[in-house]
Structures are given as C-alpha cells and as structure tokens.
Amino acid sequence: MLLENIRAMREIKKGEAMRRRIQKLIKKKTKDLNSKTLDQKQKKSIISSLEESIKHLNETLGNSDDFVVRKISVGKEEDINIGIFYIEGLVDTERVSDFIIEPLMFDFQEDESIHSKQDLLTVIKDSTIAVGDIQDVSDYESLVSSLASGYVIILVDGFTKGFTIGLTNENYRNVTEPSQETVVRGPKEGFTETLRTNTALIRRKINSPNLRIETRKIGEVTQTQVSIMFIKGIVNEKVLEEVRARLSKINIDGLLESNYIEELIQDKTFSPFPTIYNTERPDVVSACLLEGRVAILVNGTPFVLVVPSLFIQFFQAAEDHYQRWDFSTFIRFLRIACFFITLLAPSLFIAITTYHQEMIPTPLLISLAAQREGVPFPAFVEALLMEITFEILREGGIRMPKAVGQAISIVGTLVIGTAAVEAGFISAAMVIIVAITAIASFVIPAHNMSISIRLIRFLFMGLAASFGLFGITAAFIGLILHLCSIRSFGIPYMSPFGPFNVPDQKDSLFRLPLWRLSTRPRLVNQQNINREQSPSPKPPSKK
C-alpha cells in the first residue's frame, strides 16, 4: 500500500517536471517569435511619404521630448519637402542650421541642375550639404540607431532613402591629466569619456596606417560603441581572434563602463587577481599596442582595457620608461617588496608574536611585550580592528566630498595614531605595521591589483592567527599555484617567470637600458619579434 503510494507520488512528480520543461520550451519559442517580429518591424524600409515617416518615427520614439523634427519646403515652387530629424543635446544645433538648413533653404533655391527627381538626392548629398560625414540610410532600424547615437537624419518626401549626417556635439570633458596614474615626467594627457577623442589620442601617438580600429555596438539597450584597437603586423593574431570571439559572445542590455566587459570576458572568474589591465593613459595603451597587445575602448569611460596582461604588468608604471633604467629597476624592486609587505606584514606580525616569539631578538621582544601590556585583544583581533578601521577610512575618504576628506584624514590620524594607542586598546607596534601595510599598498601602481592584495591579506591574517607560520607558508604556496594556473587570453599569467623566459626578463622585473630592449615580449607577441636595432650610445672615439 505504502509502496504504491510512493510510486504514485513519484509518477506525479515526474509528470510535473515534464510539464514544467514543456512550458519552458514553449515560453522560449514564443519569446523567439516575439523578437523576430520586432526585428521585422524595425527592418522595415523607409516609406516614401514624409508624413508617414514622421508618424512612424514619432511612434518608435514614443513622442520623445528631445526628438526634434524640422520640416522645410524648398525648391522654386517650394514643392520639395525635406524633413530634418535629430536628438537635441546630442547634436550641435548651431552647425545643423549653418551647414544643413541654410544651404538647403538658400543655395538650393536657385539650383538649376535638378533635371529629374532622381537627381535630387545626389544634388543634396554631393553639392548642397557641407558636412564630411554623410551616409545613405534606407531602413528604419539603422535610421533610428543613428538618430540615437547623435546623427542628424534627412528624409526627402517621395524617396525611400535618406541620409545620416555626423554632426555630433563634441562639447564633452576636455582632455585632462589622468587622476589615477600621475607621473613626474611624461605626457600629462588622459582619456576622456568620448570614444572618438580616445581613439584620436592614440592615433596621435601612433601615426602608422597599420593601427586598426574595429568598432561594434554592444548592449541591447544602450547600444554602446566598443572599439578594438591593435597594430596589424605586430598584434598576436590568436589573441585578436579570441578578443573578437569573446566580445561577440557578450549579450547584455547595458554597458556603462569597461569593467562590464572586463568581467564578461576575463579568463578566470574565481580569482582575486585582475587578468585585464586598465589604464587612463594613451601612452600606456600605445606602449601595449606596440608590444602586440589589443586595446578595448568603451564609449563613455576613460578606462581602456588592455589584453593580454601579465602579473608583472601591474607592477610596472608608464614612468619606468621615461626615467633612467637603473632607477626604474630599483623602483620595480621596491614595488615587489611593497607587494610582499602589503600581503604579509600583518600576518607575519601576528604569526611571530603569537607563535614564534623565539624568532624575535630579545630586546625587541621585551619592547613589543611592554607595548602589549594591558592590550585587551589578541594580536589577531587587534590587527583586524586596525585593518578594518583603515579600510573604512580609505573608503570614506574616497566617497566623501573633497572638502570633507581633509576632516576624515585628521580624524583618522588622531583616532588610529594617537588615541587608540594612548587608550591602550591597540599596541603602538600594530599601528606601525598597519600604517606600513597601507602605505605599501599604495606603491603598487595598478589600483585593481592593490585592492586584490588587500583582500587576500585578510585570508593570510586568519591563517596566521590559527596556524602561525605554517598557515602563511601553506597559503603562500597555494597563492603561487593559483597565480601560475591563471591565463590571460591564453598567455600564462606569471610569464616570464613561470614559464621562465630569459629574453623577456629584460623588461619585467628589471628594466634594462632601452638599447637592450631589442625584442618584444615573446609570449605576447608571436610575430614580428624585433623592435629595434639601436646600438648602445658610445662616445666618439679618439683619433
């Protein structure tokens, strides 16, 4: 009896599952159908009647307030009706009247060359409108998308063809010094929010015809322009193909910043380490392009993505190549040291003071012990408190208005530096450790790398508090294994260290003199490996 019941129940369940599956399928089909009809509707070719077209466009755009329709009648008998459409704000209205409306109204009036109706469009296009960027349009879909991206549309009554004219309003933020990556010596320009400006900034640096730009629109709703930039002949074709393939897989409704792309196309999702480099500096992008990398520019953000990017790249700054090589090498070593300090300083302090006191020299131990007298928390809690306080201050400092930022830093210094120690909550040594960790984390030039290190630091601290140096060692081995397993667009993340590549050492941890940097990075660049053949500078020989 019971068995039968169970069996019956199971069958009912099975049936239900089937029903659900079928429902899902049906839903999917109807959805497909819906989208198909939508496509057909938009692919509709332009209706010859101007009035009908205006009506259609108004319907498509839902009588938007910023959609401007200007109807003019020109010709000797004023029998040619022309419609001018644009979105207010996206278009430079002054130039619309100067270069489109004025020629149409006045020059066109006297024109004798129009013999047939067919000539009309050619005349308008070729000899009336004084704008460089003018293209034919014959269907509503591309018409509407051009309209939305800031083009002026001209439709002539009686024709199933119109023009899109590029008169975008370039009244955007100027090119200014980047706020993130400042340099003492080097170009002081940074990308802006306009894609065209950004590509131009790169073009100005690389005047080669081989610099290629491929633009596509990503984002079902936002229709954001995304450009891939590379130098033909230098770029790693495999990586380029991969970038194209990954970009075409993106299906998202909105694309507001390059991080959307970064997260959607990166190799490893469960990793705190960034595998895509981003920068605000045109010179950095140019240098990467010259090494054979691919840049991805997104309209609306000054942050440009560069792929493939290696671990060591996040420790290199633009300035490394703008100052003497010996100093640059020193700075690079300093950055690596800071990487270890940021990652390990608090955890080593916790491990050594709670498990391995024998490692501390006696006078230092007594000094540390004296500071800890009366501190109520274990070293781990103490460190955690301080680190979290610091993170709060840091985050608070970023989000606060600039005027309040000062106040935050004063309160922070007083709270962390003095009061906490004097009140006996925190030992002075811990403040020093947290401070050096914080400062070291800002030495790393790439912000996204320093964030990820800061995050892993907490894991290390926890392990140090539970297992001492064994925990740190185990976590560090794990970290290295993880780093070696990551790839960025097929290139091993830890190269040129793992796999070790001797020629590439010249510009990774070391920065050799420029005349020694004769080849491009081998793993990034698969073709055209030679970069220069400059001899080393020699003084004129005595005669």
Next chain:
Amino acid sequence: MTKKIIIFMIISILFLFITGCWNRRELNELAISVGEGIDKEEDLYKVSTQIVIPGQIESKTAGPSFGAPVELFTATEDTVFEGVREITRESPRKLYHSHLRVLVIGEALAREGISDVLDFVSRDHEFRTDFYIVIAKDTSAENVLSILTSIEKIPANNMISSLETSEEVWAPTTAVTLDELIKMLVTEGKNPVLTGIMIQGDPSIGGTTQNLEKIPPSTHLRYSEMAVFKKDKLVGWLDRDQSKGYNFIMDNINNTVTDVSCPKEGKFNFEIIQSKTNMEAKMEKNTPKVDIIIQSEGNVGEVKCNIDLSKQKTIEELEKRIEDNISNTVKETIKAVQEDFSVDIFGFGDAMHRSDTKAWNKLKEDWNETHFADLDVQVQADIKIRRLGKIGNSIIPEIKE
C-alpha cells in the same frame, strides 16, 4: 565543480575554528625568562628564574624608574623540570625560555656534577643552545640572579655583556654556550672549563633598588677566574693569568694586554690585536708530545721605561721579551693544571686522537692521570710589533732630566 569548491571552502573555513590555536601565546601572556639559576639543596634542585617585567624596562619617561625591572621566582623540587613548573604557583604567567641569556649553576651543584641539569635544558624544546653557562663562585645561583644592575637594566643582559666584552678585550673569561659545553663534555680527551661569577658586596642590598641609587653600587657582580671541570664535576679554579694562558692555548684570544718587563728596569705593555694558536700532537719514541705555536700581532700599549723605540734593534728585543713572557705564561698554566688537577682541559688528548688514533686508543685509558700529567709540551711564540701608538719614545725619561 562549483559544489566541490564551495565544500572545500567551507571545510577550510571550519579548519580555522577547530584548530583552536592550541599553542598560541600572546606577548603579554609570556613570562620571559632571561636568566635561570640552578642550585642543589640537599637532594633537591632549587630553580631560580629571572623574569623580565617589560613595563618597567620600557618606561617612556627618562631616568631611573621605580621598582625592579625583573622579578625572581624560585622553586625547590626533585627535578629541574618539576621546579620550572612549580614556579607557576607563584608566577602569573608560564615561563618562556627561548630568550634565556644565561644559565647560572651554583658551585655546590657544580662540584657534584652538572650532567643531570644539562639533560633538561638540552631536551626541552623551548631552550635554545646559545645561552651562556657560568658558575656562581662561593655563592648560590639564586643570589647571583638577584643582584640589580644599572647600565643594563636586565641583570642577565648585564652578565652576558660583561662576559662577552671581557672575553673580547681582556681574555680572562671564556663565554661557553650550551652546545659548546656539551661538545666539550662528550669529546674524548677534553674537559670543560666555565667562567665563574662572584658577588662583591652584600647580596641582601644587591637585590633592592637601593643598590642602583649610589654611584659605586654597594653590591655588584664580577666575573672571577675559570672553573676547571673533570668531565661534569668542578675540581678547582684557575687564577687570572692561568685563565689567559688557557685562552692562548685554546686560540681564544681576540684582543688582550700583556705586561712585560723592560730590558733594564720598568715595564711596558703590549696590546695583542690578532692572535692565532696552532696545536699539534704527535707520538715521539712512544711518548705523546704536544707543540703549541702562538702567532700574535699587536701594538705597543704603554711604556714605563727608558727605551728607544725608534731603533729596529729595540723592537726586536721587545718582541723577544714578549715571546718569552707569553710562552712562560702558557707553560706555567699547563704546569699548574698538570700538577694541581691532572685534568686535560686543553684538549691535548683530542688533538692526539685526531693525529694518531691508534696511539690514542692505547693512551686514553689513563690519559688524565698518567700521560697528561707528564706530557711534554713545547711552547713557541712568534710576536710582531706593528704599531707604536700615537707617540714615539716615552716622555718619561725627558721629564726626569
């Protein structure tokens, strides 16, 4: 896959909690023991330990702080280990021995044998092997550890600094660490020597901060001469010159001063700045023989007689006199040890063992008593005077005229 990762992460997070941090000790839970003393009272061991009070040492205000910088705990038990644990009945924190600087052994215990004590300190994981071992001469280790000192606030630090400095520049002491002591004990044909430490003044005042209030402290610690051991038992003491002679033979001289008589009357001092001793043992006509060659370089330190240092002949004469002086000191040291103790503290037997194992196997049975006591030791010194100091000839003769 994702499920596996999640399970792995949960397990690893749980690990953090189940370990319970079993041997975690915060810095303010440690009783940092810097000096430890062991005495024998009848059949029991008396363990005294000097604990640092960090707050007293790192006081932020300048000047002398009130209150002693260290605290002494003692316990008397059957074994050293029990004694160390018994101390927790007095001390609020468990003893931490990794920073032990000095182990003081009472003379009474040393005369009975120190090997029982050494087992615990070399076995326990907290003890390192780099602390010094000294013998409390004519007093107990407990008393030695209860004398306050002022330059180094921690008395144990004062003890090791003084030991190291005197060994380095004057050479009447020898700083022996635990591993060196054990090595000396287990080596055939060698017996250990440790430095003794004495209390000068009244020990009862030495333990109070009163001791720090006067310019000449009423009570202070002072290194005495070296203690001679026959294996692990103390048998007697060397005097200061013999201690230096011992260091000469052991090639343990870095820098010292010797006192040599001038050709006519008066004395002069020679400062050794570099010294190297070679010891060679061999069998000659079935009797063991040891050659000691001392090569030293140094400066003229102090001249109290009328000699013309600008002449090469004088320098050669002086070098000869220093050579005689040093080889005499060394010879006398050996002779005294042979006669008084009959214990091979110099490692002649070890040298013999290394150079002629077959002969050593026959000799080792009664090495100390017979062969060492009659051992023929040739001492040869080779001295070079390198510098005369800031002035040339002494000003003393000119004042007299």
